[in-house]
Amino acid sequence: MTKLVESGDFMLAATVLFAVRTTEVSYGRAYANPEKDGASPWMATGPAYVPGAPEIENPGVLPMAPDEPGEPLIVSGVVRSTSGKPLPGAVIDLWQTTADGRYAGLTPEQAGPLEGLDLVDFDLPKFHLRGRIVADTEGRYEYRTVVPGVEPAAVPGSVLDDLLHMLGRATSRARHIHAYVSHDAHHLLTHQIHFEGDPLVDTVSEGAIARDLIHGTELHDDPPSGWHGV
Numbered sequence: 431m432t433k434l435v436e437s438g439d440f441m442l443a444a445t446v447l448f449a450v451r452t453t454e455v456s457y458g459r460a461y462a463n464p465e466k467d468g469a470s471p472w473m474a475t476g477p478a479y480v481p482g483a484p485e486i487e488n489p490g491v492l493p494m495a496p497d498e499p500g501e502p503l504i505v506s507g508v509v510r511s512t513s514g515k516p517l518p519g520a521v522i523d524l525w526q527t528t529a530d531g532r533y534a535g536l537t538p539e540q541a542g543p544l545e546g547l548d549l550v551d552f553d554l555p556k557f558h559l560r561g562r563i564v565a566d567t568e569g570r571y572e573y574r575t576v577v578p579g580v581e582p583a584a585v586p587g588s589v590l591d592d593l594l595h596m597l598g599r600a601t602s603r604a605r606h607i608h609a610y611v612s613h614d615a616h617h618l619l620t621h622q623i624h625f626e627g628d629p630l631v632d633t634v635s636e637g638a639i640a641r642d643l644i645h646g647t648e649l650h651d652d653p654p655s656g657w658h659g660v
């Protein structure tokens with residue numbers, strides 16, 4: 431721990447190792463209570479959120495280049511209340527990395543430790559792979575994007591990297607897409623989805639990922655436009 435403090439990585443270590451659990455205790459329970467009422471599991475916001483992302487169509491496409499590198503991905507579902515009722519008009523505010531694991535839209539001040547991890551691309555448009563989608567009259571949503579990249583949790587060879595190895599923790603985070611899910615009549619849910627088959631979902635740096643946050647994918651050759659999964 432002394433080495434960690436001297437290396438300047440103590441705050442990053444606290445974030446990587448404890449942020450999900452400590453923030454869940456202090457904030458998460460106020461928003462959604464999975465054990466009590468069956469809400470989707472709550473996850474930390476993380477440092478990469480940028481407010482004001484543009485609204486996209488539904489079904490729609492997250493803002494990205496026409497030839498965006500990466501594997502195309504279609505995400506679809508239904509926003510429901512904890513009693514199972516679909517929620518038309520619910521807003522899903524999405525943000526994710528590029529396929530090579532970099533966030534757009536952060537200033538050097540906002541990027542903080544992410545910059546040291548090479549997790550920020552300052553050249554991309556501000557809202558690249560960031561967008562808000564509004565659930566339709568049946569609560570449905572669908573968007574196209576690319577499979578997000580892997581985010582390193584520590585600089586290779588750093589004291590934090592050594593500590594994660596010593597603890598048997600992963601030194602990268604599983605691939606994920608962040609979301610704030612909101613609706614006028616309900617508490618905000620801070621959410622992240624992960625992907626079945628990603629080897630990192632079982633070896634995470636910050637603690638086990640709830641199984642309900644890990645979603646299956648199906649491989650399609652060339653899906654037509656329109657609704658797919660729901």
Ligand SMILES: [Fe+2]
Nearest residue numbers: 476478581608
């Ligand atoms: Fe993230």
